[in-house]
Amino acid sequence: MISSRFEELQKRCKKYYRKRIIKLISFIILFLILVGIILYFSFIKTDKIKTIEKNITISIKKTSTLNLKPVVELEEPSIKVKKNDKKISKDKIIKKKAKPISIKQSEIKKKPILKLIVEKANKETILLKNYNINKDFSSSIKLAEYYLNHKKYNKALNWAKNANKFDATRAESWIVYAKAEFSLGKKDDAIKSLQTYLHTFYSKKAAMLLEKYKTEE
Amino acid sequence: MRDFEGAKKLFKDTIDTKYYFDSVSAEVGKNKILEAIKEKNAPLIFVIADPGEGKSYILKLTNEQIKDEQLTIFIDHPFFDKRDILKMLYEAKGKFFDPSVNFNTLKEEIAKEYKDINHTIFLDEAQLLNDEQMELIRILSDTKVFQFVLAMHKEEGLAILQKKHFKSRTKVIVYLQSLTNDEIERYIKDTLLLNGYGDIGVMFKKKYVKIIGKYTNGNFRMIKKFLYALFGLLSHAKQTGLVKYQKINKCLLVMTALDIGLIDDK
Numbered sequence: 001m002i003s004s005r006f007e008e009l010q011k012r013c014k015k016y017y018r019k020r021i022i023k024l025i026s027f028i029i030l031f032l033i034l035v036g037i038i039l040y041f042s043f044i045k046t047d048k049i050k051t052i053e054k055n056i057t058i059s060i061k062k063t064s065t066l067n068l069k070p071v072v073e074l075e076e077p078s079i080k081v082k083k084n085d086k087k088i089s090k091d092k093i094i095k096k097k098a099k100p101i102s103i104k105q106s107e108i109k110k111k112p113i114l115k116l117i118v119e120k121a122n123k124e125t126i127l128l129k130n131y132n133i134n135k136d137f138s139s140s141i142k143l144a145e146y147y148l149n150h151k152k153y154n155k156a157l158n159w160a161k162n163a164n165k166f167d168a169t170r171a172e173s174w175i176v177y178a179k180a181e182f183s184l185g186k187k188d189d190a191i192k193s194l195q196t197y198l199h200t201f202y203s204k205k206a207a208m209l210l211e212k213y214k215t216e217e
Numbered sequence: 218m219r220d221f222e223g224a225k226k227l228f229k230d231t232i233d234t235k236y237y238f239d240s241v242s243a244e245v246g247k248n249k250i251l252e253a254i255k256e257k258n259a260p261l262i263f264v265i266a267d268p269g270e271g272k273s274y275i276l277k278l279t280n281e282q283i284k285d286e287q288l289t290i291f292i293d294h295p296f297f298d299k300r301d302i303l304k305m306l307y308e309a310k311g312k313f314f315d316p317s318v319n320f321n322t323l324k325e326e327i328a329k330e331y332k333d334i335n336h337t338i339f340l341d342e343a344q345l346l347n348d349e350q351m352e353l354i355r356i357l358s359d360t361k362v363f364q365f366v367l368a369m370h371k372e373e374g375l376a377i378l379q380k381k382h383f384k385s386r387t388k389v390i391v392y393l394q395s396l397t398n399d400e401i402e403r404y405i406k407d408t409l410l411l412n413g414y415g416d417i418g419v420m421f422k423k424k425y426v427k428i429i430g431k432y433t434n435g436n437f438r439m440i441k442k443f444l445y446a447l448f449g450l451l452s453h454a455k456q457t458g459l460v461k462y463q464k465i466n467k468c469l470l471v472m473t474a475l476d477i478g479l480i481d482d483k
Contacts, residue, residue, distance in 0.1 A: 006453050009472040016471055016482050 137166035137173070144176045148183075156180040171203030178209060187213060219463075221455060224414045225448035228441045232274050234281045236411070238404050240437075242394035243271055250279050250366060253389040254337050260358035261386055262366040265374040266393035269438025272368035275393065276339050279366065288336035299353045303327055306338075328360045339366045344373035348382075355382040395435030402426040405444065420465045428467065432474045439479075447473045 127146055131139040144159035157180045163173040174197040181190035194210040197203070237243075246264065253262050266272050273293070280291050290309045292302075300316060306327050307314035314323075340346075346354070357363040369377060371392075377383065378390070396404065402421065409418035433439035447465075450473060454462035462469055474480040 003453075003457060006450065006457075006459075009450070009476055012475050012482055013468050013472045016475065016480065017468075019482070 137163050137170065140166060141170075141172050141176065144173065144180075148176055148180055151183070153180040153184045157184075169201060171197065171201065171206045175203075175206055175209060178206075178213070182213060187216075219417050219451075219455070220414065221417065221448045221452035224409060224412075224417050225445055225452060227408055227412055227414070228444040228448065230438060230441055230445070232277055234274070234278045236408070237278060238407070240271075240396050240400045240404070242396075243275060246275055246391045246393050247279060249389065249391050250275070251282065254279075254283060254364065254366070257364060259387050259389045260361060260364050261354075261383065261388040262364070263374065263378065263388060263390045264366065264368040264393065265371050265378075265390060266368075267371045267395070267436065269436045270393045270395055271437045272393060273341050274437075275391075276341055276366060276368050280337075280339050283337065286335075288334055289339065290336070291339045291341075293341045299350050302350070302353060302357075306331070324356070328357075328362045331362050337364045337366060339368075341368045343367035344369040344377065348380075351377065351380070351382045355386065358386065396430075396437060396440065397435060398423075398427050398430040401430050401433075401435065401440055404440070405429075422465075425465050425467075425470060428470050432470070432479045442477055443473055443479070446477050450476070 124146065127139070127143050131143055133139075140159055140163035144156050144163055147153070147155035147159060156176055160173045160177040160180065163170075164177070167173075174193060178190040178194045181187075181193065191210060191213050194206050194213070197206055198210060250262055250264065253259055264272050264275060277291070280289050283289060288309065290305060292305060300320065300323070303320075303323050304314045304316075307323075310327075310330050312327075312330065340354075354365055354367070358365055378388075402423065405421050405426065406418040409415065429440065429443055433443050447469070450469060451463060451465075454460075471480065475482060
């Protein structure tokens with residue numbers, strides 16, 4: 001064998017190994033890039049899942065807040081409810097269910113407001129629940145007074161009328177009715193209703209209120 | 218002192234039937250051919266393998282083993298005319314071949330001559346025969362007088378077997394396989410040991426044999442070629458005092474593969 005041939009083979013061998021090493025390194029780099037890409041995307045996926053989970057938690061929180069604050073309206077203030085007839089279906093009474101109200105995250109974080117809303121919603125719900133269970137003058141007039149205090153005068157009127165159906169002899173429903181009418185600017189109607197009551201029955205509170213409205217004339 | 222030059226000569230690409238390497242494939246193939254010849258159950262025996270996997274070797278070995286018991290004709294080159302084969306058959310029998318005589322008459326005459334004689338015709342590189350020559354072999358084999366052993370390359374051979382000449386004929390097909398790594402190791406070590414080069418034989422560790430097997434794909438001819446080139450490099454390293462290349466290592470094996478063109482580094 002000629003020496004030059006041997007030397008050439010040596011060089012080719014070295015070159016061949018160099019190529020193989022480059023190939024191997026390229027392969028490792030590609031592999032690492034691929035692994036990196038896979039990990040990156042899997043991380044994003046996990047992150048997305050976490051965000052979705054977080055959103056679900058927030059939405060659950062929101063829903064629970066909203067559930068505590070249903071907007072309830074009576075279908076007709078003049079529902080004929082007899083004392084003994086307690087079989088009034090829930091559907092008839094509740095006209096509208098709570099609509100989802102968008103509450104911003106920042107709003108949720110304001111704890112005092114939230115607390116207030118929750119408390120408010122809680123009281124109203126309790127009163128409504130109470131009415132649904134008892135369906136009597138007491139539960140009805142409490143709702144009327146509640147709405148009057150919260151300046152929801154129309155609702156107060158409706159619930160006062162409803163209470164009156166249970167017991168028209170009691171002054172409370174007449175007083176709430178008169179106050180609501182007065183607040184709505186219907187002063188004459190307020191005086192008229194109080195006079196109607198006092199014409200048949202007597203109540204110190206009703207009389208004083210009538211005097212008050214009359215003097216304001 | 219290791220004589221690499223002497224070891225190199227052992228792997229020259231020649232067929233020496235005196236030294237038979239009994240690989241599983243070769244052993245099974247040889248026995249199958251001998252059995253078919255002995256029982257005369259098939260007038261056509263096909264030996265199919267890739268180039269360099271020992272077809273010619275098996276044919277020559279079988280011919281060597283039976284030529285004392287019966288008349289054998291070994292044709293190691295393809296013939297150009299269909300009359301050539303008849304001529305060879307006439308000459309093997311010591312008869313005068315007259316080319317002016319009609320082909321059919323020649324065929325009938327030679328069939329009569331061979332009818333009562335136990336004989337086998339070995340035909341190497343049979344994939345080179347054209348359709349006319351193939352048809353002649355088919356006609357002669359149909360006389361039930363002549364028995365042929367045809368060695369063919371795998372790719373072409375399988376296509377020929379699908380041709381109408383042979384598809385419906387009774388035949389024995391022998392497939393030869395490449396050597397496994399264990400067989401390569403045994404072949405190298407046995408060959409070196411039997412020829413007094415045991416000290417060189419121990420240089421072939423399993424990991425190096427595995428590399429040789431990978432480069433040569435277990436092809437018998439290629440293994441011989443590889444070893445021939447490898448011993449050439451070892452011999453040169455010894456002569457020039459290159460200590461690093463006086464023993465087998467991965468780099469030397471790569472150099473050998475590059476030398477005989479088994480690695481394309483372009």
